Amino acid sequence: MPATDMTRSEGQPMREPSAWVQHWRQLCRNPLGLLGLILVVLMVGSALLANVIVPYDPAQVMVGPRLGPPTWHNLMGTDQLGRDTFSRVIMGGQVALIVALASLSAALSLGLLLGLVAGFGPRWLDNGLLLLLDSVRAFPVIIFALAVVTLLGPSLYTVVFVVAITSIPVYARVVRTQTQALRDHEYVLAERAMGASTRRILGVHIMPNVIGPLLILASMDVPLVIALEAGLSFLGMGVRPPTPSWGTILNNGYNYIQNSPWPVIAGGIPIILTTLGFTFLGEALRDIFDPKLRRDL
Amino acid sequence: MKSRKGYSLNRREFLQTSAMTTAGIMAAGMPLSQAIWAAEGSGGGVLRVRSYADINKLDPGFYQNAYNVDVMNCIYSKLIHYKPGSEWETELQAAEWIEQVDPTHIRFKLREGIMFTGGYGEMTAEDVKFSFERVIEHNSPVKDDWGPLDHVEVEDDYTGVIVLKSPFEPLWNVTLPYGVGHIVSKKAVLEATEDGGDFGMEPPSFSGPYVLDEWRPNQVVILKRNPEWTGPKPGFDEIRILPIGDPRTAETAYRSGDLDFTHISLSTLDEFKSDPPQDTVIEERPSLYYVYVGMNTENPKLQDINVRRAVQWAINVPQLLDVGYFGQAEVATGMVAPGLVGHREQALIPPEGDLEKAREYLREAGAEGISLRIDVLNESKFTAMAEMLQAQLGQIGITLEIDVQDPGSFWSIGMESEGDRWQEMELILQRFSMVPDPYYATTFFTCEQVGNWNWERFCNERFDELNAEAVTVQDEEERAEMYREMQDLLEESGAYRFLTHEGSPFVYRESVMTPATRPDGRPLFRFFDPV
Numbered sequence: 139m140p141a142t143d144m145t146r147s148e149g150q151p152m153r154e155p156s157a158w159v160q161h162w163r164q165l166c167r168n169p170l171g172l173l174g175l176i177l178v179v180l181m182v183g184s185a186l187l188a189n190v191i192v193p194y195d196p197a198q199v200m201v202g203p204r205l206g207p208p209t210w211h212n213l214m215g216t217d218q219l220g221r222d223t224f225s226r227v228i229m230g231g232q233v234a235l236i237v238a239l240a241s242l243s244a245a246l247s248l249g250l251l252l253g254l255v256a257g258f259g260p261r262w263l264d265n266g267l268l269l270l271l272d273s274v275r276a277f278p279v280i281i282f283a284l285a286v287v288t289l290l291g292p293s294l295y296t297v298v299f300v301v302a303i304t305s306i307p308v309y310a311r312v313v314r315t316q317t318q319a320l321r322d323h324e325y326v327l328a329e330r331a332m333g334a335s336t337r338r339i340l341g342v343h344i345m346p347n348v349i350g351p352l353l354i355l356a357s358m359d360v361p362l363v364i365a366l367e368a369g370l371s372f373l374g375m376g377v378r379p380p381t382p383s384w385g386t387i388l389n390n391g392y393n394y395i396q397n398s399p400w401p402v403i404a405g406g407i408p409i410i411l412t413t414l415g416f417t418f419l420g421e422a423l424r425d426i427f428d429p430k431l432r433r434d435l
Numbered sequence: 436m437k438s439r440k441g442y443s444l445n446r447r448e449f450l451q452t453s454a455m456t457t458a459g460i461m462a463a464g465m466p467l468s469q470a471i472w473a474a475e476g477s478g479g480g481v482l483r484v485r486s487y488a489d490i491n492k493l494d495p496g497f498y499q500n501a502y503n504v505d506v507m508n509c510i511y512s513k514l515i516h517y518k519p520g521s522e523w524e525t526e527l528q529a530a531e532w533i534e535q536v537d538p539t540h541i542r543f544k545l546r547e548g549i550m551f552t553g554g555y556g557e558m559t560a561e562d563v564k565f566s567f568e569r570v571i572e573h574n575s576p577v578k579d580d581w582g583p584l585d586h587v588e589v590e591d592d593y594t595g596v597i598v599l600k601s602p603f604e605p606l607w608n609v610t611l612p613y614g615v616g617h618i619v620s621k622k623a624v625l626e627a628t629e630d631g632g633d634f635g636m637e638p639p640s641f642s643g644p645y646v647l648d649e650w651r652p653n654q655v656v657i658l659k660r661n662p663e664w665t666g667p668k669p670g671f672d673e674i675r676i677l678p679i680g681d682p683r684t685a686e687t688a689y690r691s692g693d694l695d696f697t698h699i700s701l702s703t704l705d706e707f708k709s710d711p712p713q714d715t716v717i718e719e720r721p722s723l724y725y726v727y728v729g730m731n732t733e734n735p736k737l738q739d740i741n742v743r744r745a746v747q748w749a750i751n752v753p754q755l756l757d758v759g760y761f762g763q764a765e766v767a768t769g770m771v772a773p774g775l776v777g778h779r780e781q782a783l784i785p786p787e788g789d790l791e792k793a794r795e796y797l798r799e800a801g802a803e804g805i806s807l808r809i810d811v812l813n814e815s816k817f818t819a820m821a822e823m824l825q826a827q828l829g830q831i832g833i834t835l836e837i838d839v840q841d842p843g844s845f846w847s848i849g850m851e852s853e854g855d856r857w858q859e860m861e862l863i864l865q866r867f868s869m870v871p872d873p874y875y876a877t878t879f880f881t882c883e884q885v886g887n888w889n890w891e892r893f894c895n896e897r898f899d900e901l902n903a904e905a906v907t908v909q910d911e912e913e914r915a916e917m918y919r920e921m922q923d924l925l926e927e928s929g930a931y932r933f934l935t936h937e938g939s940p941f942v943y944r945e946s947v948m949t950p951a952t953r954p955d956g957r958p959l960f961r962f963f964d965p966v
Binding site: 197198199204218219288291292373374375378379380389390392393394395396397 | 683686702703706757758761813815818819821822823825826836837838839841844
């Protein structure tokens with residue numbers, strides 16, 4: 139980071155461990171953060187390797203008895219169509235991850251761009267963008283999601299679209315505030331005096347300074363996004379059947395809970411673990427990377 | 436399970452019975468009003484029941500849905516009503532007697548002393564005339580229920596004659612004892628609406644044993660005793676109807692004691708039987724609903740009859756029912772349930788279908804690898820069946836996309852009045868309610884109904900002819916044959932694959948009530964008795 143690089147004193151006699159090693163040590167001292175990391179690695183790993191792990195095609199019906207209990211063939215039992223719940227849970231993780239990655243990266247990039255423009259641009263543009271962002275934020279997320287799903291029809295893309303649209307204002311506002319704080323810093327003024335273009339100032343000098351907190355914010359939003367996807371799917375407004383999603387598995391399980399408790403357990407536990415994992419990890423990262431916040435605490 | 440007894444509404448028999456009852460009362464020297472009060476129950480208490488949907492229309496002339504009629508049954512009176520029990524019979528309600536003079540004339544006399552609330556006075560033949568004729572005059576969406584009604588002649592305050600243009604058999608099975616048969620106050624309705632049209636959700640006056648006390652949309656409908664009611668005292672002081680769409684939620688509400696009467700789903704029937712909640716009685720009734728897979732014959736992808744036949748033959752009905760109803764529902768042969776006039780012994784296509792034949796049809800149409808879409812209601816049994824259907828059609832190379840819809844959006848898909856979505860509709864998993872006359876099923880599939888309730892846009896001249904003629908035929912066997920042919924025509928069009936009539940299990944707490952239902956299990960709340 140340019141700002142901190144300039145303050146570092148040269149030629150220190152004792153060489154300190156690198157920043158990454160320090161962060162890793164800090165994380166190791168935080169048991170909850172470490173647990174979070176393990177859970178996240180497990181979730182992401184299983185989602186990435188889903189195609190290798192699953193024993194059955196998650197959409198294939200009647201691979202076992204309907205609503206069967208866990209057996210060696212079907213580790214988490216089977217659902218109401220005799221599909222293997224374990225395969226569906228693993229593939230459901232992939233769906234959750236795709237939704238989280240796609241929607242958050244879309245929201246991040248657009249939010250970053252809009253925030254930079256609003257924070258650095260002329261006042262009328264700032265006001266206009268703020269009005270727009272606040273109007274979008276004013277919609278309750280679930281109500282907005284239900285309305286959009288009714289208009290566009292339920293699908294994976296709709297879920298991604300909804301999450302992206304509702305997350306953009308949050309990121310854009312954070313970036314805007316940061317940009318406004320940085321725009322009058324001396325190194326920016328110096329760069330301006332040297333005749334640098336706005337694009338260069340934003341891209342090379344301001345963006346690297348705002349992207350850190352933004353990434354932490356995004357990592358803490360992952361569980362929210364996963365829960366939203368699961369929630370919409372639970373309401374039958376998320377992914378299309380037979381695409382497996384934790385929300386759909388949970389909903390089906392709820393519908394047949396009188397017949398078998400296993401689908402609810404199989405659909406519910408990954409949502410809980412993933413949410414916990416990302417929350418713990420996010421909080422630990424925030425503590426590590428945001429010293430100001432730590433002092434405040 | 437209560438046996439499915441043959442449907443027999445013997446008009447002469449019940450006229451005889453009612454005449455004998457009246458004669459008996461008169462012979463005993465008892466004034467009619469006293470005889471009515473003598474039939475009073477012990478009374479008291481609150482009845483807490485569940486309806487699968489919230490009310491959205493309380494004008495009986497424009498009733499639309501069965502769950503609205505459940506409430507209307509309590510707050511209005513009609514000439515005759517369905518007799519609670521396991522056989523399809525009717526008995527007198529507001530009428531002292533009613534008789535068929537000839538095939539097109541039905542003469543009735545009202546009981547004296549039935550009062551409208553709000554000071555609108557006594558129910559007269561003039562109110563009956565108004566209530567029946569406004570259905571035709573104002574072009575009600577359910578005017579077909581009144582078929583060929585010409586007019587009602589008023590003879591005196593209590594006596595009148597219903598005059599039909601042509602004979603109409605469903606009159607006794609559907610029209611009079613169901614929705615449009617309810618009688619409203621002419622004066623009150625004219626005051627409220629000026630032209631006597633649809634008064635929607637604001638009944639200006641009541642004429643039943645209960646009045647609508649409060650309606651909190653999507654929360655509760657509260658009915659209370661009508662203080663001006665002079666007929667037999669109803670069992671409960673108050674009826675609270677909770678709209679709960681999801682059957683699982685209703686089952687949970689019943690188990691936790693929030694409800695004392697609810698229908699349950701077939702998939703949990705076994706669970707209830709093996710582990711019944713305390714004081715609970717489980718009753719199974721054959722239901723009249725019909726569930727089918729429909730295809731939009733005007734959609735470009737489905738215009739070729741061979742594509743539709745391929746879908747028909749690829750569907751394995753027992754397999755679908757197994758996942759949707761846990762093997763508790765039987766395969767339907769058409770839309771007319773067993774026990775009703777016009778029931779078919781078997782469908783043209785065997786329940787299991789035939790994949791080879793399906794592939795052949797698809798090849799003939801040159802539509803291999805086609806992708807289709809099905810709209811289903813957001814309810815577990817339908818989505819489960821749709822997913823099984825997806826697997827079945829996959830076997831002949833058809834990719835099926837499933838669009839799960841919430842009720843608001845689902846029930847307007849094929850309606851031309853609600854937008855252009857009917858054009859894009861391809862397959863639909865449909866479930867319609869039914870009353871005990873085959874006319875009520877076929878009449879929604881005529882050319883005139885295309886874009887209204889006929890979402891498959893099936894239109895066949897012969898079908899329409901038969902549909903118009905069958906309501907006038909009095910010979911039961913001849914009539915049945917016509918309805919069988921109509922169902923054949925529907926099936927031959929390739930646009931329909933009939934699945935099941937479901938079943939109608941319900942549970943109630945015997946420590947609280949003795950319920951009263953139609954033979955198909957639909958509740959008649961005004962006859963529920965407290966224990």
